Amino acid sequence: MAALSLRQRSSAAPLALVYAALVLYASLYPFTGWRWPPGPTLGALLALPWPPWRDPFDVWSNVLGYMPLGALLYVAQVRGGRAAWRSALVALLAASVLSYLTEVVQQFLPGRVPSRVDWALNSAGAAAGAALAAMLQALGLLQRWQAVRERWFLRDSAGGLSLLALWPVGLLFPTPVPLGVGHVANQLRDTLLALFEHAPWAHGFVELLRGAEAGSQPLPPLSDGLVQLLGLLAPCLVAFSVARRGLRRAALVLGLLLLGVLATTLSTALSFGPANALAWQTPQTLPALGFGALLAAGCALLEPRAAAGLGLAVLGALVVLVSQAPVDPYFAESLQRWEQGRFIRFHGLALWIGWLWPYAAMVWLLGRLGRAAPD
Numbered sequence: 490m491a492a493l494s495l496r497q498r499s500s501a502a503p504l505a506l507v508y509a510a511l512v513l514y515a516s517l518y519p520f521t522g523w524r525w526p527p528g529p530t531l532g533a534l535l536a537l538p539w540p541p542w543r544d545p546f547d548v549w550s551n552v553l554g555y556m557p558l559g560a561l562l563y564v565a566q567v568r569g570g571r572a573a574w575r576s577a578l579v580a581l582l583a584a585s586v587l588s589y590l591t592e593v594v595q596q597f598l599p600g601r602v603p604s605r606v607d608w609a610l611n612s613a614g615a616a617a618g619a620a621l622a623a624m625l626q627a628l629g630l631l632q633r634w635q636a637v638r639e640r641w642f643l644r645d646s647a648g649g650l651s652l653l654a655l656w657p658v659g660l661l662f663p664t665p666v667p668l669g670v671g672h673v674a675n676q677l678r679d680t681l682l683a684l685f686e687h688a689p690w691a692h693g694f695v696e697l698l699r700g701a702e703a704g705s706q707p708l709p710p711l712s713d714g715l716v717q718l719l720g721l722l723a724p725c726l727v728a729f730s731v732a733r734r735g736l737r738r739a740a741l742v743l744g745l746l747l748l749g750v751l752a753t754t755l756s757t758a759l760s761f762g763p764a765n766a767l768a769w770q771t772p773q774t775l776p777a778l779g780f781g782a783l784l785a786a787g788c789a790l791l792e793p794r795a796a797a798g799l800g801l802a803v804l805g806a807l808v809v810l811v812s813q814a815p816v817d818p819y820f821a822e823s824l825q826r827w828e829q830g831r832f833i834r835f836h837g838l839a840l841w842i843g844w845l846w847p848y849a850a851m852v853w854l855l856g857r858l859g860r861a862a863p864d
Contacts, residue, residue, distance in 0.1 A: 499568035500650040505561035507655065509587060511841060512558065516591040517598065526596045537592055540604035551610035552617065558584050559618025567626060577619045584615030642731050643793065648853050649731035652846070653745070656724045659846045660752035662839030663760055665814040666713055667753050667769050668720025671804075671847035674812035708814050714773030716814070718781040719807040721749055725785035726800030727850055730793045730857050738789035746782055756839075797857040804847045804854070 526534070559580050566576030588611035595603035625631055642650065659670045708716070728741045758766035788796065 499565055500647040500654065501561045501564035501568060503647065503651045504654060505558065505565050507651070507842075508558050508561060512554070512587065513591060514841060515554075517594060517601075519600065520598075522599045523597050524599065534593060534596055537589075537603060537605035537608060538596075540602060540606050547607075548610060551607050552614035555584055555588065555611040555614030556618035556621070558587075559615030560622040561618075562615075563619040563622040564631065567622075567631070573623055573626065577623055580619040580622075581612065581616050584618075585612040588612060588615075641733060641737050643733065646731035649727055649857075652727055652850050652853060653724060655842050656727075656745075656846060657748045657752035658839055659843035660749060660839075661756045661759075662843040663756055664753075664811075664843060666708065666716040666720075666811060667771070667774060668749055669716045669807070669811040669814060670720065670843045671808040671845075672811050672814065673844035673848075674808070708810075710771075710773055712810055712813070713771055714777040716807065716810050717771075717774060717777035718784070719803050719810070721746060721778055721781035722785055722788075723800060723803050723807055723847065723850065724749075726788060726796050726803055727854065729788060729791055729796035730800060730854060732793075734790065734792075739786060742782055742785045742789065745785075746778065750778075794858060797854045800854045801851055801858075804851045808847050 562580035562583055563576050566579050567573060571579070585608070588608050592603040592605070592608050595601040622631075638646070638650075656670075660668065664670060665672055707713070724745050725742050728745065729738060732738055732741060753769050754766050757769045761768060788799065791799065
């Protein structure tokens with residue numbers, strides 16, 4: 490019975506893949522200016538250079554950035570039924586190889602400063618993460634989490650739990666409206682315009698894209714509040730599609746509300762300073778979040794399949810409304826702080842999750858409709 494429990498699909502596996510992909514993005518951003526580095530031979534490239542300087546912030550960010558990856562890889566291996574020592578070895582080797590390859594490739598980007606020290610720090614961070622996960626397993630905390638998961642959630646809940654774990658990370662990247670994740674339509678439209686603007690055969694398509702451009706005026710108060718309401722209701726319905734019915738669902742609503750508020754507050758504090766941490770609130774925030782929590786509590790009685798269907802509708806409405814939100818000067822300033830300051834280390838992680846989370850959730854919920862397990 491215990492072996493079967495250990496071999497149950499873990500949410501750590503998809504989270505590790507997502508985290509590894511985002512590490513690659515953050516390590517190779519901005520993906521421009523590729524050239525063969527002047528001077529060094531192929532052997533010198535593979536050996537990696539020594540860094541010309543060492544910023545303490547860089548040291549800690551390199552270590553801490555790879556700790557979650559090492560921990561997730563270890564847990565995914567252990568939950569797959571492998572021995573602890575083998576899981577730790579695989580986690581360390583996989584993270585170290587990923588770090589080494591990114592450091593080698595960074596030499597072809599003029600804006601990056603790769604070094605063998607960064608590789609060693611990344612590997613040390615992954616080892617520390619795997620060791621921490623092994624300690625939690627030795628203390629029985631991973632087994633306790635598994636027992637809690639079996640009481641609270643349905644058996645095939647790994648995808649939903651992964652989405653719920655990623656949702657507050659997506660909120661760390663500044664959003665045009667509080668809880669308004671999925672603001673990728675404008676970026677996609679600008680990319681398509683640049684690609685097809687001078688193609689005569691695509692004139693109609695280009696005009697259609699220009700007509701779909703978001704306005705310069707802020708969203709009306711009703712739309713602003715509706716985005717925040719739907720932004721809270723959407724993850725609640727994702728949770729209900731994998732959670733067993735009962736009072737536990739009320740606790741999930743309160744937990745997601747708290748996570749959303751804390752993540753948005755932290756994002757604002759990182760962008761504009763701790764003194765302005767609550768500047769993200771609008772006059773519609775408290776009524777919208779309160780009504781959204783009440784709606785979510787009412788939806789707690791839904792069966793998982795019904796929650797998945799309603800979640801699809803809510804997410805669709807959310808991305809439509811968010812796509813109409815303009816990029817105001819304060820939002821543009823916060824983006825510039827993230828893209829040009831030290832937040833660049835976390836830029837790719839939060840950016841892509843914030844952009845793609847609603848769409849990934851819709852794809853997952855659509856698949857859930859066809860295979861929702863009985864409550």
